[in-house]
Amino acid sequence: MDFRNYKEKYRAALKSANMKENTIKTYCGCMQMYFQHFKKEAEPKAVSAEQIKFYLSGLSSPAYQRQMYGALKNFYIYVINQPKKLQYVPFAKREEKVPIVLSQQEIERIILATNNLKHKLIIILLYSFGIRRQELIDMQFSWIDRQNMFLKVKGKGNKERLIPIQERILNIMEQYYKQYRPNQYMIEGAKGAKYSPTSISKIIKRAAAKAGVRKEVTAHTFRHSYATHLLDHGISLREIQVLLGHSSSKTTERYTTVSSVHLNQLYSPIQSINL
Structure with a gap:
């Protein structure tokens, strides 16, 4: 074979x-x-x-x-046209792990410990929008809707969703744009290429260490923290599901609560952070 x-x-x-x-x-x-x-x-x-x-x-x-x-x-x-081949083959269950969540004070320390504007923006975007690392890498400046204050995000399977933008986050993004002049992607690597996932991980680890945060911090930690902090402020499970781009509510159920607010009026946890 x-x-x-x-x-x-x-x-x-x-x-x-x-x-x-x-x-x-x-x-x-x-x-x-x-x-x-x-x-x-x-x-x-x-x-x-x-x-x-x-x-x-x-x-x-x-x-x-x-x-x-x-x-x-x-x-x-x-390829083989045997759609039922794995019908009776069990799918390995995902281990149920409690996600690591940072406090807002820890996130603030990490942001303030990061002097490089591009590196700072990477952390701010991961937390303020609760996006996945790959979603950040794929993000383009043209996806910002300044008139309605939304950011378009492309998630798994190229599914699109809209996330509200805070005014001061937009100001930081524009400040970054003026300094770095990226061509297409929000965060660009050498010669306008997409930024490296490994580079993002290294930036986060260095920033967390510099801030004295002893937890294991990854890009996804900011996503978990974003969802948890929304929950703490009474945002509903359904709205968190929409913001995170989860296709099933079961994925979001670790952040269970009840509330109802229009999306573009939602609290964003970045509001409580000094930048």
């Missing part, structure tokens, strides 16, 4: 399904590992569901099992 015979067809299928390049790369890597394991089989169709089940159970972690499951499911649906 040779993955090279299927690679381009698989890549094209994932691309037509509007998957991001990073996801396509990850899934293709998973399939290479899968084909290496079953290289003695003549064809992918020859691998039984029971063999797949045993293979998945032997992978290093539940997270990797879920990733491989996703890669295999798409492969057998789009």
Whole structure:
């Protein structure tokens, strides 16, 4: 069994399904590992569901099992035309972990400890909009609606959502624009390329260490903190779901509450932070 015979067809299928390049790369890597394991089989169709089940159970972690499951499911649906191949193969359950949440005082210390304007803006945007790291990387200046004070965000599966912008956050974004003059993306790397995910992680870790915050801080920590602080101010679960771009309320249920306010009048936790 040779993955090279299927690679381009698989890549094209994932691309037509509007998957991001990073996801396509990850899934293709998973399939290479899968084909290496079953290289003695003549064809992918020859691998039984029971063999797949045993293979998945032997992978290093539940997270990797879920990733491989996703890669295999798409492969057998789009390339091999066996949509029911994994029907009775169990999907590894996600470990229920309590998310790390920063206090507003800790976030304020991290922001104030960051002198570089671009680095400061990265942290401010992650927290004030509760966006994912990749959403920040993909963000463009043209997505700002100054008239209605909204920012368009493209999430997973290219799903778009609108998040209210605070006046002072817009002022910081415009101050940053005047200094750095980015061409397309909000935060650009060398020669106008998209910013590196690794660089964002390093900026956050350095800022947290400098601020004396001992918790493990990642880009997603600001997203968890954003949702939790909205909850603390009485914002409803449904509104938090919309702001975070969750397709299911179950994903948002860790931040349970009841409230009802129009989106563009919502409190933003960045209002309580000194910038």
